[in-house]
Amino acid sequence: CAGRAGPERGSRGGAAMDLFGDLRRMNKRQLYYQVLNFAMIVSSALMIWKGLIVVTGSESPIVVVLSGSMEPAFHRGDLLFLTNFHDDPIRAGEIVVFKVEGRDIPIVHRVIKVHEKGNGNIKFLTKGDNNEVDDRGLYKEGQNWLEKKDVVGRARGFLPYVGMVTIIMNDYPKFKYALLAVMGAYVLLKRES
Amino acid sequence: RKNVEDFTGPRERSDLGFVTFDITADILNGKNGLQTFWNKNTIFDWNVKQLFLYLSAEYSTKNNALNQVVLWDKIMLRGDNPRLSLKDMKSKYFFFDDGNGLKGNRNITLTLSWNVVPNAGILPLVTGSGHVSVPFPDTYETTKSY
Numbered sequence: 081c082a083g084r085a086g087p088e089r090g091s092r093g094g095a096a097m098d099l100f101g102d103l104r105r106m107n108k109r110q111l112y113y114q115v116l117n118f119a120m121i122v123s124s125a126l127m128i129w130k131g132l133i134v135v136t137g138s139e140s141p142i143v144v145v146l147s148g149s150m151e152p153a154f155h156r157g158d159l160l161f162l163t164n165f166h167d168d169p170i171r172a173g174e175i176v177v178f179k180v181e182g183r184d185i186p187i188v189h190r191v192i193k194v195h196e197k198g199n200g201n202i203k204f205l206t207k208g209d210n211n212e213v214d215d216r217g218l219y220k221e222g223q224n225w226l227e228k229k230d231v232v233g234r235a236r237g238f239l240p241y242v243g244m245v246t247i248i249m250n251d252y253p254k255f256k257y258a259l260l261a262v263m264g265a266y267v268l269l270k271r272e273s
Numbered sequence: 274r275k276n277v278e279d280f281t282g283p284r285e286r287s288d289l290g291f292v293t294f295d296i297t298a299d300i301l302n303g304k305n306g307l308q309t310f311w312n313k314n315t316i317f318d319w320n321v322k323q324l325f326l327y328l329s330a331e332y333s334t335k336n337n338a339l340n341q342v343v344l345w346d347k348i349m350l351r352g353d354n355p356r357l358s359l360k361d362m363k364s365k366y367f368f369f370d371d372g373n374g375l376k377g378n379r380n381i382t383l384t385l386s387w388n389v390v391p392n393a394g395i396l397p398l399v400t401g402s403g404h405v406s407v408p409f410p411d412t413y414e415t416t417k418s419y
Contacts, residue, residue, distance in 0.1 A: 152323060152348065153390040172329045172341035173386050173398055190325075190388075194341040195371040203371075209325065209348065214366075237395045 118267045138164035138233035143177055143186055144243030149208030150175070150188055157244035160188060162233025170194060170202050170228065175235040178206065181220050186232050189215055195225075202228055289369050317351050324349040325388040326357075328364075330407075332381040334374025342368055344383070377411040 132141045145158040154160070162177055170176065172194050177186045192214060193205040203225035207214040216224060249256040317324075327346040334340060344364035349355070368375075375381075384404040389397050 152350070153325060153388075171398075172331075172343050173325075173327050173388060175388070175396065192343040192366065194339065195337045196339040197336075198338040209346075235396055238391070239393050 114267070114270070118264075121267065136161075136163045136233065137166065138162045140177075140186065140232050143188070143232070144246050145188055146185070146247070147208075149210050150190070151210045153209060154188065154238065155240070157241055157247055159239040159243040160235045161237040161239075163236050164231060164233040168234065169196070170204050170231070176206065177232040177235065178226055178230045179232055180218060181223070181230065187215070187218065188235065289367060289375075317355065320391045320394060321351055321389055322392050323351060323390045325390060326385065327387070328383060328385050330368065330381050330383050332374070332378055334370065334372060334378065336372040336374055340370065340374070342366075342370075344368055349387075375409045377409065379408040381407045381409060383407055 133139060135141075141162050143160050143162060145154045145156055145160060148156055160177065170191060172191050174191050175188065176191055177188050179186050187206075189206040189208045189211075191204050192207045194202065195204070196202045204227075205214055205216070205225060219226070249259070325346065325348055327343050329341050329343045331339070331341050344366060345362060346365065347357075382404050383406075385401040387399055387401070389399060
């Protein structure tokens with residue numbers, strides 16, 4: 081039994097052959113182990129994301145800026161960190177991320193008008209820094225104001241450029257699949273020595 | 274101040290206010306006048322890309338406990354002159370109330386604030402010290418043009 085593995089390895093050439101050799105020599109137990117490892121990594125990432133949602137109070141605590149309507153402060157591809165605490169009032173000058181009813185795409189603009197009633201009911205108007213006019217053209221037909229329920233969160237911090245990766249992955253799906261394939265292969269084949 | 278149809282949005286008649294203002298501000302010097310070797314005592318440090326300045330009017334009406342309307346804004350990039358000395362400015366945006374709460378309103382507070390936009394990091398909102406209270410007259414203007 082001892083002498084069998086040696087000569088076999090020597091007779092194959094090239095890194096690719098070694099890779100397939102590795103794959104074939106991995107027995108079932110090792111494969112399950114690698115898959116479990118992979119599943120743990122994915123679960124941890126999801127848990128961190130859920131944790132962020134809970135801590136910030138926002139359904140989408142990290143967003144990517146998609147348009148140039150807030151230039152020169154934010155550019156397409158910048159990353160924004162949001163909070164959405166229930167008791168935080170909405171005030172003029174704040175940068176909010178909101179969704180128009182019925183549309184999926186979040187918009188990042190600044191609050192320019194606030195009217196708040198004694199009972200806490202708030203209605204507000206937004207406008208992009210780089211836009212000439214306010215956002216009424218973007219709201220739903222007949223809608224003139226935004227309310228608290230439309231808010232995804234308030235922008236508290238930002239990192240430039242980092243979000244470009246998600247934009248590229250969206251615009252070029254082949255790139256996304258290639259990236260996932262490489263990551264999958266790496267995790268499955270990585271050996272803990 | 275006039276009572277006109279708010280053509281920018283809701284179709285009911287609302288009060289439209291006209292304000293002219295002067296702004297003198299020295300944004301460069303931060304909270305205190307001391308200058309030390311390390312602390313450059315400037316709001317425009319290496320991590321500040323720009324300031325978004327805005328003048329907002331805050332007031333209460335019968336309709337709404339709190340109203341805030343941004344009348345004017347300006348982007349000040351790092352490198353721009355940090356001292357503002359603007360005279361006789363007209364508001365950039367229409368000062369429409371949500372209703373008729375400007376007539377006879379004695380207490381409209383104008384405040385200058387700014388949003389610090391860093392190269393990377395936290396986005397703070399700062400309110401300048403010093404604000405002005407403006408009263409609106411009890412009657413509407415009919416003839417004077419803006």
